[in-house]
Amino acid sequence: MGTFLLPNGPERNFWLLGSTPGRVTSKPVLRGKNADLWSKETLVTIQSLSAIEHILRHRPERILSLSCQPVTKPSPRLEEILFLAKELGLSIGSHTKKEPFSEPLIAHIKPFEYALWSDWVESLKDDPKALVLALDHLQDPQNLGALCRTAEALGVRGVLIPKDRSAAITPGAYHASVGAVETIPILQVTNLNEALRKLKEEQFWIVGAALGEGSKPLKETPRFDKIALVLGTELEGLKPSTLSTCDWLTEIPLKGKVQSLNVSAAGAILMFEFSRV
Template sequence: MIKSFIIFTLMRKDQHTIFGINGCTAVLESKKYKIIDIIIQTKSPAERDPKITHLLGYYGGHIKILNSTQFKSDFHKWRTQGIVIRFSGQIDSVMPSFLEMKGNIGLLALDGIEDPQNLGQIIRTSECAGIDGIIIPKNGSCGITDTVLQVSQGSFTQIPIYVVSNLNQTISNLKKDEFWVVAVENGIESKNWHEIDYKEKTLVVIGSEGRGIKKINLDNCDFQTTIPMQGKTNSLNVSAAVSAIAFERLRQITSN
């Protein structure tokens, strides 16, 4: 048996690992990243997938084919569908100036989201709902980990992610760029989520489930919105709340 060549403990900080057909297809199609290894299991769903087969033609020198026994020995903890990719490159983007951009732009700012599962789901939902970019603070957030990328199912390749040093200053800068800033927060003056007009430049700020939005950031927002609960549970998971608001925005901007 060929000795396993994957030593993930030696990976550099700018290297990432993703597995599964959806995520790996997105990475290969994006052509944004340097591919280090593409590991394929023989007779697997990935080996039979026509899109994967087509994309592999561009990366011949990076492909490693493993038999079922060796592949499962290396990756038995993951549901891989028979493909694992190791790649390097910058995931986050440099935030542009939006001042000269007109029409509808929808951004999402995440204040203190520490669960990588939630962040990954938010990235996936936001991309599906047409959000134009996600802002996360450099500190006080889980950051862009392999778990985040995996849960996003490749959506991170399609939506800009901006990592900022000072979220409150970023909110102020976007207000100067003519954004209305909406905080998702239960408050006396909060409007229902579907009563907010998202059709112009809009920044939606949402905090963690435990602590919510920091006061300094909340005070910098123009409006507050909430999603009323009908059951006995007093709040939604943060990714579910993002989904409700993001798709309400999509409904508004696509309605005649």
């Protein structure tokens, strides 16, 4: 049945696009113009309730279909998301617990759309102050997603990632970012150092996070009007070629016995500090 019994109200039916009310389908129901162009290979499947809700509220046009496990008493959170989807005219199919989905609600969305460099740079020209984030071949999609979540929350203007040998926007990144990857410009660049040099031409200072000789404590780092903050991997840090591109190197003083931070934790501290300018 496609019927969901709400805890404090009458029985409500969730309509499926192109079907009769109260019926469900075990297959994804694609919606919108050119929906037939999307295949299972190109669809991105999101299983995070938080990510799905974020996309529903801010980028609903990106969702092709939703699928929910049949329930008689949905949680208040699930109930709210289902009503939001219905109000937006989205189709809701169904799936069973036997299928490889860990969450009660899943969303099939269009392939991720990276921002275009020319459009993005143009959007920064009239902004006297701006902070962008550049990631030097980060490998973990979870860290990528967590950094994008923090960046979006703090008003960072964009995230740069290399096209090759780097984590990309995967379902794992969607989950870790709670959908924030959809509401912040993310750019895939062929050559990160070349992209950073182009940002210098736009009056950005390139500030790299690095430990060791030549690096200054965070409190001694000038709060430049336009900053491109560059983070490296936890194991290797910034690559030598990236270090040479930076105008300034900074580090977070650690006072405890632990002498390193996860890159997403370090990035959160640095983005917060530089976003206060």
